[in-house]
Amino acid sequence: MSNTHDDSKRPGRAEFQQALQSMDTYIDITVDDLMMLSERAEQLAGRRDTEAIGVSQVMSQPVHCVHPQTPLTEAAHLLVSERISGLPVVDDHGHLVGIITEADFLRALGVPTHQPHHNLWQTLESLFSHLVHHGELEAPSDPVTDHMVKQVVSVSLEHDLHDVIEVMKRNSVKRVVVCDKDRRVLGMVTRSDLVRLFFDRYTEAHPVKAKSPPK
Numbered sequence: 001m002s003n004t005h006d007d008s009k010r011p012g013r014a015e016f017q018q019a020l021q022s023m024d025t026y027i028d029i030t031v032d033d034l035m036m037l038s039e040r041a042e043q044l045a046g047r048r049d050t051e052a053i054g055v056s057q058v059m060s061q062p063v064h065c066v067h068p069q070t071p072l073t074e075a076a077h078l079l080v081s082e083r084i085s086g087l088p089v090v091d092d093h094g095h096l097v098g099i100i101t102e103a104d105f106l107r108a109l110g111v112p113t114h115q116p117h118h119n120l121w122q123t124l125e126s127l128f129s130h131l132v133h134h135g136e137l138e139a140p141s142d143p144v145t146d147h148m149v150k151q152v153v154s155v156s157l158e159h160d161l162h163d164v165i166e167v168m169k170r171n172s173v174k175r176v177v178v179c180d181k182d183r184r185v186l187g188m189v190t191r192s193d194l195v196r197l198f199f200d201r202y203t204e205a206h207p208v209k210a211k212s213p214p215k
Contacts, residue, residue: 053161059187068145096183098148108147
């Protein structure tokens with residue numbers, strides 16, 4: 001995905017002022033209004049591009065799910081073995097009832113998890129400091145339902161990439177579950193999926209040229 005707007009070529013206040021004067025007619029609009037309109041038009045153009053990408057093109061599937069009564073240790077093993085950070089929790093009918101994440105598991109162990117004012121390294125230092133001071137951690141036998149988040153942020157297949165990004169930003173979450181109208185899990189979109197999409201598009205726009213063998 002290439003940046004189609006070169007900041008060095010974008011018009012500034014002086015250019016907008018010249019453009020307004022060059023129209024040689026009275027227009028009840030200020031330079032600030034023009035600049036705001038231009039910025040808004042760029043935002044809408046960017047939204048048009050993301051609206052062309054449906055949720056089904058971005059989401060990961062199939063999704064590993066657990067039951068509310070699944071032991072927390074079993075859920076943790078699934079998180080580690082499948083290298084994922086969150087598991088939707090579904091009832092006997094397959095309906096979404098919650099989500100359990102790596103952060104929820106760490107909290108169940110009493111391990112300090114990421115704080116809003118902490119960067120990644122501070123969080124990692126807290127985790128390993130906890131191990132040093134507490135030694136071997138006792139695996140909790142609690143069921144997933146005791147620690148899962150019940151208010152799950154979800155979207156449907158009718159949503160597009162722009163909707164997903166807005167939902168994630170508004171709710172400050174790292175992942176959203178994709179469900180059908182009956183709240184059955186169809187897929188999941190994580191920040192990693194969005195980053196992967198970005199790099200896929202970037203490499204399409206900037207293909208790597210094969211190097212010629214040395215003569």
